[in-house]
Amino acid sequence: MVDADQTFVIVGGGLAGAKAAETLRSEGFTGRVILIGEERDHPYERPPLSKGYLSGKEERDSVYVHEPAWYAQADIELHLGQPVTALDRAARTVRLGDGTTIRYDKLLLATGAEPRRLDIPGSGLAGVHHLRVLSHADRLQGVLSALGRDNGHLVIAGAGWIGLEVAAAARGYGAEVTVVEPAPTPLHQVVGPELGQLFTDLHSEHGVRFLFGTRLTEIVGQDGMVLAARTEDGEEQPAHAVLAAIGAVPRTALAETAGLALVDRAHGGGVAVDAALRTSDPDIHAAGDVAAAHHPLLGMRLRVEHWANALNGGPAAARAMLGQDVSYDRIPYFFSDQYDLGLEYSGWAPPGSYDQVVLRGDVAKRQFIAFWLKDRRVLAGMNVNVWDVTAPIQDLVRAGAAGTTVDTDALGDPSVPLPSVLPAP
Structure with a gap:
């Protein structure tokens, strides 16, 4: 068992980080547990952001992993609204945005991922949205509601899970929706062409329009607002708002500057970890969206960006940090709700x-x-x-x-x- 005087630091205030902190306490760790989150909100789960909360079927408070009071009760030290700006492996310290330096005995990186940005003219307009964090969902919920009231148009770049779930939510509010996707079917990289048509039919029946085999090349605006979205063939689609749903990239900058081993982006990117979610530094683990783990059962390295991986990976990493024998072999799992x-x-x-x-x-x-x-x-x-x-x-x-x-x-x-x-x- 670890020394009660030890300090375990968790960088990342999402589901993986919160569940890791919970597991450290439930496994009997009596040292300091410090949880650092860049957002001001307490740790929350992300699925409601594109499902129940976005559609208005669930309350905002339903997204949180724990009640706010739980952290003090569990003696978890929270630093919210604080990015970690540096990691010094030799000194075993992290530096926060306000200049505070915190020493660790064991460190967990649960920094997650961030949305890919559209690199086209007009992508900086006020009506261009992403969906990754709670503040995005807050804003997008209001946008969808307004579009529904005013018969407005939403153009979605990308027919992956986020794009389709937002399309369903938008239609629930009554907004007009066009989805632009370079592949020949939705979810092409997940369910393949054999089942992609199922999702085309589902959304088409609910009034969604698809443009396959093309991508956005420009967002046309005036006075900072979106007016239309232009595709590769030169066609203009009416748009009052645009959602970029073209995937996410792992947030590895902190690990990279600290010299930790990474996985090439061509192979999914992320911080390279073994089956115990241990990085190339034995005192640092990684879990959740940022971790590219060797899967002992499937015999390959995977980086999985789904809720279940954060839910289970955070506790697995916590147990490994405590010196337990861990082999993280969970089958990748996710769920979706559309209409x-x-x-x-x-x-x-x-x-x-x-x-x-x-x-x-x-x-x-x-x-x-x-x-x-x-x-x-x-x-x-x-x-x-x-x-x-x-x-x-x-x-x-x-x-x-x-x-x-x-x-x-x-x-x-x-x-x-x-x-x-x-x-x-």
Whole structure:
């Protein structure tokens, strides 16, 4: 057990950082725990920012990880609204924006990611938005509501998860929505062309217009306000607001200047960590969106930008900081809600990694499970409006990673219980 006089510092006031702090206390650590967050808000969860809170179905206070009073009760020292400007590994200190220097015995980097910016003329106009932090959601909620009242137009650059969830929220307010996407279908890098059309149809039925195979080249404005968005073919789309939903990049500047090992951006970027979420410095760990971890089960390095990774990765890193034997092998998982469609996705199957897609259920009614396979091994599964199947889907993914093949006919047959698809041990 660690010394009670030790100080553990967590840089990053998001879900990963907050859950790490909670875990340190629940595991019996009695030293100082210092949590540093760049935002002024207490640590919160990000999914509501594009789902329940943005759509107006959930209250703002519902996003917080803990009640504000919990941190004092747990003896967690909070430094909110304070960026960390420097990390000195030799002295084992971090310096805050106000010049304060804090020494650490163990350090956790949970600095997250930041949205990619549109690098086109007009991207600095007041009506161009991003969605990453709570203040973005606060502002965007008001924008969507106003667009709905005034029959205004929202143009979204990007048909990924954020783009589609905001499109659904915007239509809920009554705003007109056009989504511009260079790929041939939505979510092309996640669900591939086989299921992309499902999301095209879903949103089209709710009045969303898609422009595929093109991208924004200019945002036209006047007096600082957005008037239109121009695409590669020279067409102008009416727009009163634009959302840039073109992905995120890990916030690695602090780690980079400190000389920690990083992963090349061509391979996803992030701070390189081992299965114990330990960086190239044994006294520094990383978790959440910024961490590119070697996955012991899948046998590859992954950087996963989803809620479940922060929820589980923060506690795993905390236990490793305490000297426990940790091998972080959680199956990547995320969920999405769009109109009356809810889904959960487990696994890792980017385009090119699989050779077969097996569908189980009624795709026309949007009640089914999709499986991505390679050589009859399950790489990933997505349940759409079918619930309580995450555990058996993840069992199939784990078995596939271990080399177990499945009967694809049984996999696609709803009358065969999912646990029965795996061969008997």
